[in-house]
Amino acid sequence: MQLSAISFKQGGSKVSRTATASLTPSTDNKPRVGARRKVRVPGRLTWRDSSGTLRFVSVVTCDVSDLDVFVECQVPASIPLYRLVHFQIERGARESNELPVSLRGGKVLSAVYRVGAYRAATGTPHGYALRLLIEPTRRVSPSIAVMN
Numbered sequence: 001m002q003l004s005a006i007s008f009k010q011g012g013s014k015v016s017r018t019a020t021a022s023l024t025p026s027t028d029n030k031p032r033v034g035a036r037r038k039v040r041v042p043g044r045l046t047w048r049d050s051s052g053t054l055r056f057v058s059v060v061t062c063d064v065s066d067l068d069v070f071v072e073c074q075v076p077a078s079i080p081l082y083r084l085v086h087f088q089i090e091r092g093a094r095e096s097n098e099l100p101v102s103l104r105g106g107k108v109l110s111a112v113y114r115v116g117a118y119r120a121a122t123g124t125p126h127g128y129a130l131r132l133l134i135e136p137t138r139r140v141s142p143s144i145a146v147m148n
Helices: none
Strands: 002-010 014-020 042-049 054-064 068-075 083-088 108-115 129-132
Touching: 014 129, 083 129
Parallel strands: none
Antiparallel strands: 002 014, 042 054, 042 083, 054 068, 068 129, 083 108, 108 129
């Protein structure tokens, strides 16, 4: 895609400004850590703001993986990037087989690692990407017993 701007004469010579923009997707996409699943279940975020006041907001999940979750806020909320939050799925929705085991148990300490697009009406983000701070499951390799 090529955009042409204003052409004009400056000091006897013609000046033309042209800008080029690429609309092709990036080819250096990094592979995701876990497989994402589209799951919409209600949840809640709790955190302390800079003054130490406890805050909370009701959310709905959009994408869920074993280590990440993207949530949309039901009401305007402003959570800073890299803030530690507690995330939990509402009690009635925890039985979903689509959810990872770590989210079925209760509160999970998480970090805000991406802030979604801002709403024009409120000036607050539409959603947040959370990194679940859980111990990764380790694969057990078959052990070989050596007998002497």
